[in-house]
Amino acid sequence: MRLDWLHISIPHQRVTGFSAGEPVCSYDVSTALHGAGETEGSGCTPRGHHRVRARIGEGLPVRSVFVGRRPTGEVWSLELAQRYPRRDWILTRILWLCGEERGFNRGGQRDSQRRYIYLHGTGDDQPTGQPLSHGCIRLGNDDMLALFDMTPAGCAVFIDETEADPVSRLLSQSSETLS
Numbered sequence: 001m002r003l004d005w006l007h008i009s010i011p012h013q014r015v016t017g018f019s020a021g022e023p024v025c026s027y028d029v030s031t032a033l034h035g036a037g038e039t040e041g042s043g044c045t046p047r048g049h050h051r052v053r054a055r056i057g058e059g060l061p062v063r064s065v066f067v068g069r070r071p072t073g074e075v076w077s078l079e080l081a082q083r084y085p086r087r088d089w090i091l092t093r094i095l096w097l098c099g100e101e102r103g104f105n106r107g108g109q110r111d112s113q114r115r116y117i118y119l120h121g122t123g124d125d126q127p128t129g130q131p132l133s134h135g136c137i138r139l140g141n142d143d144m145l146a147l148f149d150m151t152p153a154g155c156a157v158f159i160d161e162t163e164a165d166p167v168s169r170l171l172s173q174s175s176e177t178l179s
Contacts, residue, residue, distance in 0.1 A: 005156035056094035092121030
């Protein structure tokens with residue numbers, strides 16, 4: 001299955017994939033510990049309309065370690081994490097985002113791509129479902145692998161802070177249409 005777009009809900013700490021207007025997958029994520037924001041150096045997760053600029057890591061082992069978007073040849077383990085406790089682990093696969101809204105999340109000091117904002121796997125010792133990242137969107141490695149396999153380059157991504165659960169809203173609208 002190929003996804004048309006992704007919705008990332010900061011309050012719900014979820015990414016939901018849509019195909020043909022229907023939600024087809026949903027995974028817990030971890031967005032930024034410092035909340036939402038677009039400014040470079042803020043450590044915040046940028047909001048708004050984005051696209052997947054690049055897909056990185058196809059064919060590599062699950063838990064492959066990346067530094068500067070390049071695989072190091074390492075595979076994450078608890079022992080490796082204990083040896084390098086200060087690393088911000090970028091694992092398994094990378095979906096690199098670029099902002100689509102000039103002046104908001106694209107260009108100048110508010111550019112998601114130049115901030116290196118990704119969806120990526122995280123260490124097995126790191127929880128998802130709560131904001132803990134440095135700005136990226138972290139997923140469990142198996143979830144990241146599944147999402148990567150369905151997400152093409154160019155896929156639309158929308159990140160927001162809406163309190164209403166958009167998946168429930170879409171599902172109820174689909175039900176009403178069937179009634």
